[in-house]
Amino acid sequence: MTLAVLGTGIMGAAVARNWLRAGQEVRVWNRARAGAEPLAADGAVVADTPADAVRGADPVVTVLFDAASVAEVMRAAAPGLAPGTLWLQLSTVGADGADELGALAADLGLTYVDAPVLGTRGPAEQGKLNVLASGPDEVRARVEELAAPISAKVTWLGPAGRGSRAKLVVNSWVVTSVAALAQSVALADALGVDFLPLIAGGPLDMPYAQVKGQLMGQRDYPVAFAAEGAAKDARLVGELAARAGVDSSIVDAVSRLLDEAVARGFAEVDMAAIYEAVRSPS
Template sequence: MDTKLKVAVLGTGIMGAAMARNLLRAGHEVSVWNRDATKTEPLAADGARRAASPADAVEAADVVLTMLYDAAAVEEVVRAAAPGFRPGTAWIQSTTVGVQDAPAVAKLAAELSLDLVEAPVSGTRAPAEAGQLLVLAAGPDAVRRRVAPVLDAIGARTIWTGRTPLKGPPRGSNLW
């Protein structure tokens, strides 16, 4: 299996930009999009392809990573990206969304035939820039293997909390 992937990063604020840079360092082909296009300029200088729209960013992507403001932004941007998705594209959703919003994210993934991995991260700017985030992920086994090179590039450790993104960590665990 080729571990060099085409990855689209939607949202290039502090965390998303750091993730995109680590993906580039790992040798992945990275497309970036941000609502404020000027935030993608430094990433283009590092080798990323600047996309004109979310749909342009995700076209031909093996994996799409979202790191946006909130659940509403996730829905808006992913719907805007919909024309560019291929069925079965892996979607790593790293935006911090509340438990109450997780079902809507899962429903959106199913509607667009995307393979969802919920993957919130723990860490601040310095760990993000160093590729040392802690990733708390949930997703089916087959998708886990497909997204592993991306999670390895952005994090020091990935803790898989379950096979279904909606279920999250086991009851009584201290992961959330």
């Protein structure tokens, strides 16, 4: 089996390495070739174009920024795609994006599985992602087998598109939790209070708060979940909530803060940099 991984950022590089460690043949492509070349040392074949990467490969895996970039790359890959190829789409693309990509898959004659993942750099590198898979039931067993080297868990959610909807539900919790943490840490810092020890070990504590809160306290943000990606996801959550008839004011406020952090130059660092927008409002 040959896998083609299109997109070798933090997540794409990690899943490619885990498939290589599992003994799979992996081809990789990245818009900036320099981002894919380190994988050659792990045994990957670095392709010059998406079409070169996917030619003869099954499955094809996309790990890109958003629905528009996924669609663009898959159209570029089309000359190399064989009818019936399994397309495992791991990117966070939103509900509408997932449906649009499903329509593109039908046009290209591909078997489409919408499967965004839960987890950041650490779980990705450790092969402990949670894959939120949705697609045709007849490929479920194959997807679960394929996902084994990259995941601790595969959650099968039914028809394609349900994975992306579930991902936005989870990311609603992620971005609003980090924003609430930033509010508390910023207020504590302004008052000369050490916040994290106040909740440590009690019912209000959680490991995620300790990890992100320490980054905020140090004002140093090594990336696990980039602020730019979190801002994109917050916008997608707000749009979906509004269409579902759910008040989106909380996540909309988070979206504005993340956009502010991105505008201040924190796009490519960890989303904990939302602290900067809360601590020093514009």
